[in-house]
Amino acid sequence: MPKRIPVVEKILSANDRLAQENRARIDAAGVFSVNFMASPGAGKTSLIEQTVKALIGKVRIGMINGDIATSLDADRAAAAGATAVQINTGGDCHLDAVMVQSALGQLDLAQLDLLIVENVGNLVCPADFALGTHKNILVASIPEGDDKPHKYPGMYRNVDALVINKIDLLPYVPFRMDFFRQGVEILNPGLATFLLSCRTGEGLQPWLDWLVSNVSGASVSGAN
Numbered sequence: 001m002p003k004r005i006p007v008v009e010k011i012l013s014a015n016d017r018l019a020q021e022n023r024a025r026i027d028a029a030g031v032f033s034v035n036f037m038a039s040p041g042a043g044k045t046s047l048i049e050q051t052v053k054a055l056i057g058k059v060r061i062g063m064i065n066g067d068i069a070t071s072l073d074a075d076r077a078a079a080a081g082a083t084a085v086q087i088n089t090g091g092d093c094h095l096d097a098v099m100v101q102s103a104l105g106q107l108d109l110a111q112l113d114l115l116i117v118e119n120v121g122n123l124v125c126p127a128d129f130a131l132g133t134h135k136n137i138l139v140a141s142i143p144e145g146d147d148k149p150h151k152y153p154g155m156y157r158n159v160d161a162l163v164i165n166k167i168d169l170l171p172y173v174p175f176r177m178d179f180f181r182q183g184v185e186i187l188n189p190g191l192a193t194f195l196l197s198c199r200t201g202e203g204l205q206p207w208l209d210w211l212v213s214n215v216s217g218a219s220v221s222g223a224n
């Protein structure tokens with residue numbers, strides 16, 4: 001009697017499959033893509049504005065802005081010089097791959113070097129939904145408090161880079177940088193971290209250098 005051998009394979013969720021399709025589409029165009037996640041008001045759109053202004057004329061940037069309502073963020077990104085598409089989730093607290101898929105249909109990827117997706121402001125749900133972007137970026141900010149990595153481990157564990165924004169407020173807000181960074185280090189050792197202020201511009205250059213080095217890598221690999 002033949003023995004049955006169990007075969008176990010990871011069954012991808014419908015969202016993961018669509019995220020893979022999004023990635024294939026983005027890769028085929030040689031575009032580097034990032035997913036900005038953060039709590040509401042941490043400074044995602046402010047960082048996008050500063051990034052677009054600094055790289056205008058050098059890097060062609062497309063935006064997908066996710067919000068529950070309004071096109072305020074896409075308007076800000078477009079005013080800064082990006083090609084922007086707004087997604088209104090109508091109540092959902094995160095973007096998913098199908099929303100990004102439909103937004104990709106409205107962007108000419110061949111005309112872009114960098115695609116920035118701004119997720120809905122939320123430190124929980126966005127971490128669970130792959131979109132197909134290359135890197136997940138978490139924007140933390142000083143007034144949120146130094147306990148956030150300790151309280152929202154899922155988000156801090158799953159990101160590829162961390163921006164700590166609003167460092168101009170350090171003199172005014174109690175924030176134990178050591179305690180904060182200790183929490184990050186436990187969850188995500190050696191995480192690429194950028195301390196900056198979108199308000200004063202302090203610390204922006206290392207962030208821009210990191211981003212541009214990834215964009216160059218994407219266009220090189222896209223040419224293969």
Ligand SMILES: Nc1nc2c(ncn2[C@@H]2O[C@H](COP(=O)(O)OP(=O)(O)OP(=O)(O)O)[C@@H](O)[C@H]2O)c(=O)[nH]1
Nearest residue numbers: 039040041042043044045046121165166197198199
């Ligand atoms: N002091 C200070 N304020 C900042 C800085 N960056 C952003 N802000 C302010 O923080 C507020 C929120 O900034 P946004 O860029 O709209 O934040 P967001 O993460 O895009 O917000 P949502 O999309 O609503 O989740 C605005 O009033 C900004 O002017 C900074 O570096 N320092």
Ligand SMILES: [Mg+2]
Nearest residue numbers: 044045073118
């Ligand atoms: Mg925003």
